[in-house]
Amino acid sequence: MISVAKVKLQAISTPTYSIYSSIFPLRRGRGLTGLKNLGNTCYMNSILQCLSHTPQLTEYCITDKYKNYISRSNKTNGQVIEEVAALIKELWNGQYKCVASRDLRYVVGQYQKIFRGVDQQDSHEFLTILMDWLHSDLQTLNVKQKRETITASEKAWMEFTKAKESLILHLFYGQMKSTVKCVTCNRESATYECFSNLSLELPENKELCYLNQCMDMYFSGERIHGWNCPNCKTKREAIKKLDISKLPPVLVVHLKRFHADPIQSGAYTKKQNYLRFPLENLEMTPYIARAESRTVTPKIYQLYAVSNHYGTMEGGHYTAFCKSANYKRWYKFDDQIVSTLDTSSVVSSAAYILFYTWLPHTQVSSH
Template identity: 80%
Template sequence: MIVVAGVKLHIPATHILIYTSFFPLKRGRGLTGLKNLGNTCYMNSIIQCLSNTPQLTEYCITDKYKNYISRSNKTKGHIVEEVAALIKVLWNGNYKCVASKDLRYVMGQYQQIFRGIEQQDSHEFLTILMDWLHSDLQTLHVPEKPRDNITPSEKAWLEFTKAKESLILHLFYGQIKSTVKCVDCNKESATYECFSNLSLELPSNANVCYLSQCMDMYFSGERIHGWNCPNCKTKRDAVKKLDISKLPPVLVIHMKRFYADTDAVGNSYKKKQNYVRFPLENLDMTPYIAKSESRSVTPKTYQLYGVSNHYGSMESGHYTAFCKSGNYGRWFKFDDQVVSPLDTSNVVSSAAYILFYTWLPPIQITENNNAN
């Protein structure tokens, strides 16, 4: 039995006109806030970004996910059940705000850091949540007969997924190719790694920068020393280069704002406050695709639909989410229990921490989608 506490929405009569112009449907489906249960804004911020991923929301509120729940993994399907229950409540249009107590309780059962009332990193929360949601939904997908011409990238993908697939994997997971090349003999060696989000460094010498600069830094080659070259059979200098070998439909980009302060005593973290200019439309990933994979047919330009923001410092900070509602075609600010319209010109700010981009076409979440 899943119960999510909620507060009914009461609109003062004088505000009805304003609200109906902002919320053309009854009560603003998908515009329900999340109460802060004591520093849970990191969680709320991520949940709102996920809730504004229409393909995931539709999967939850139509109960499609129930056909794919896996009980044989660590979290036994409990995480996806709680996430789906919460998303359903966020989209039923009945509540101004609700509390995500049950999700927090279940997450805390499997990971101690989510149990307490301390502030946590929304990026860490997202990465763990993605991993758990994938394993909660994974089903064995018997691949077609192994082809003789299976590419190294496809082989590595199969090794990672172990032929188990999920909606989460299909939506959010991509793959990076890492190539190391000997500077003496040009011998190349490639490895592949899967990701549910890209973690980009920010330049430390610029207060204002472009997302493309962070991408260039991440994907441009770096010189490494003492690489065991299999051809020269000795340690050599080499160049290590990253490229994308598989682009996911939903591309999540994390900007590494927190870093260990080496001057401080003990474990101390500092925050980079860079103002990163990122595109709301047409983020082009073409320059970062591995040449060997460039013929794959997926779209390579993305539209922004969600931002997890962090304000303040490592010790005392606050998270919000800016999300573009697919249903209303406009941006909203989700600040714990308060949801308010947001002007598009305010989406880019120095608080931006995690960006959610998609190339999937928008879908309308209608009342008929609701399973209950």
């Protein structure tokens, strides 16, 4: 039986909450803390909010579990994960309306000059480098080779990790198989590459496009000329095709909106396509490599965060739309301002990086 008091509380709190939150930024709430703009740092803030809404990563940071796995012998000396964890703790303690990421910014600026200044940077570039650093900072999990015979995909994975893995690798890294096939003799040659995000082209001259169209384009294969066929022992026409040999639990999809301007050197043009992408049930099965289909379990992905870009490369602005696992709804993170967001507004022409997961979007517990 539901108590009267509880019913009353629900009846009062729901409308009050929605009225006020649409007028005022939220003052408090776990994971609902804004990030101050330290001079064009919105690209960083946008990515950090998306990462902080990955419950498995946040739980790992706020429980201090990460401390047992820090590597001190790598290029960043374990400093990046320490600063990211410290910031995630601040974002999730529910005490602040907004905080500044000064220490993290100082540390990333030490290791990469472009993140030091006050110029606007590409959030995709920041994310890719940050992932590499975070993985390297936590790359202390020893992995034993399970069987005598391993597949080419497993061998390439071992070569990439050097038998040392991390939570970051387990969550965000997948593997791509690239096959080149000689059109004359049909000889195939495959190589494997690990990725922390997929970079998809947008179709030319299209105002409206769909994510599956971009995926189809990316995985459709292309004809290449002058491939040195090891069987024909001469240059041949070939078909190069990409397939996924390992799907990560968190799939990050980057939309290539920026292109070097062919006329003006050093300048970028932006593709403003309105991309429709699913909030639920993104199906990745068609893109799994056939040989690996036994080992790769098809998964259905759900969207939980978006890094948005508005304006031009030089004079643009970034925000993040994130689904809170604790409050079961979407929020907009615009630097220091956090506000509620209607689910129908998540898909917009500003979408730049999409964060999908097949892991349960579990509530982050308090500590």
